[in-house]
Amino acid sequence: MTTTVRATRPQGATFIELFFDLVFVFAVTQVTGVLAEHLTGVGLIRAVLVFWLVWWAWTQFTWTLNAADTEHSGVQLLTMAAVAAAFLMALTVPDAFEATGWWFATAYILVRLIGLAGQWWVSSGDAEWRGAIRPWMALSFAGLATVAVAAALPSGPRTVAFGVAAALDLFSAWRAGDGEWRLYPEHFAERHGLFVIIALGESLIAAGTFAADQPRTGVLLAAVIFAVAGACALWWTYFARAKGALEEAMHRAASRERGRYARDVYSLLHFPIIGGVVGFAVAIEEAVAHPTEHLEPAGALALVVGVALFVGCTGVALVRAGAGWPVVRALGGMALLGSYPLAVAWSAPSALAWVAAIVVVVAAAETLLPQR
Structure with a gap:
């Protein structure tokens, strides 16, 4: 056990942080399930809003634990309390817009309050850091109050209220961005990279759960192989070059710019x-559940837009990092979005194979071509 609550040197991700992250990836999996069951315009908006709240709770703790000594017993107990609240939040994600939605709202608010308390505790004695945290906390409390009010509203107005809460979160991030934050780049980048890995792995686990109940056929095997190929290709586009370039840029950033950079590249673009x-x-869940059929139009849209978001927004992050203009990613993103008619017309395994092939080409080209 250590006695100093604040980290005095760079540290790697610790087991307590990985424990915390796994609970949040479960919450993301719950969002995936909700979206899969409600693939409509309204369902998409609601899934995005709930996903934002889940993400914002996680990213707040990333800032807190980056500056904290995670070997300190008090920090570990604080994180365990957040794990308990986050697990309840994850369990109740499907209830977010139901009559029992107050369960989700209460758990979410509790996670955020624990995180805010941790930030205040870790920043003790640092006037400049506290100066950055105060406006962030004030606007965060306004957002949490909005979520509390939303829990008492019918589902339609609740959607609007959650949107207002998300807008307040964004404003709080913008307002606090010019402050003096204490950040360790290597640890910060590592936490986000681990979350990407776990999320990709969890997507395959969820698909595997569907595949396990299907008759063993060649078509199912093809769908599974191309789903894994797509996940591996996405991993390649992030970890072969992008992760290192993003981390290096954070190392180069001056003190105040580092906070803005971490906000833009990690908290927002991720x-x-x-x-x-x-x-x-x-x-891929739909593809392995019905491998002999075509993807539904909404499922095909989720495939091409989802993969384009991953590839394209990583490219935007590289631009923010000053790592050049990722032309290959831009072309790949356009090819993915233009593939929607094919994703609808072709069989599910064929659609997965085509999308995976595009991502492999993007990853290979970015790895092999000279960087500008």
Whole structure:
């Protein structure tokens, strides 16, 4: 046990953080399930809003634990309390817009309050850091109050209220971005990279659950192989070059710019990146559940848009990092979006194979071509 609550040197991700992350990936899996059951315009909006709340609770803790000594017993107990609240939040994701939605709202608010308390505790004695945290906390409390009010509203107005809460979260991030934050780049990048890995793995686990109940056929095997190929290709596009380039840029950033950079690249742009994994997961679940059929139009859209979000938003993050213009990613994203008619017309395994092939070409080209 250590006695200093604040990290005094760079640290790697610890077991307590991985424990915490796994619960949140379960919440993301729950969002995937909700979206798969409600693939409509309204269902998409609601899934995005719930996913935002889940993501924002996780990313707040990423900032907190980055600066904390995660070997400190008090920090570990605080994180365990957040794990308990986050698990309840994850369990109740499907209830978010039901009459029992107050369960989700209460658990979400509790996770956020624990995170805010942790930030205040870890920043003790640092006037500049506290100066950045105060406006962030004030606007965060406004967002949490909005979520509390939303829980008492019918599903339609609740959707609007959740949207207002998300807008307040964004405003709080913008308002606090110019502050003096204490961040360790390597640890920060590692946490987000681990979340990407776990989310990709969880998408395959969810698809495998559907595949396990299907008769063993060549068509099912093809769907499974191409689903795994797609996940591996997405991994390649993120970890072969992008992760390192994003981390290096954070190392280079000056103190105040580092906070803005972490906000833009990790807290904001990784939201659609993980959202892309959700779309991919929805599509491969449908593909392995009905491998002899075509993807439904909504499922095909989830496939091409989800993968395009992952590839494209990682490219936007690279632009923000000053790593050049990722032309290959832009072309790949356009090819993916243009593949929607094919994804609808072809069989599910063929659609997965085509999308995986595009991503492999993007990853290979980005790896082999000279970087500009």
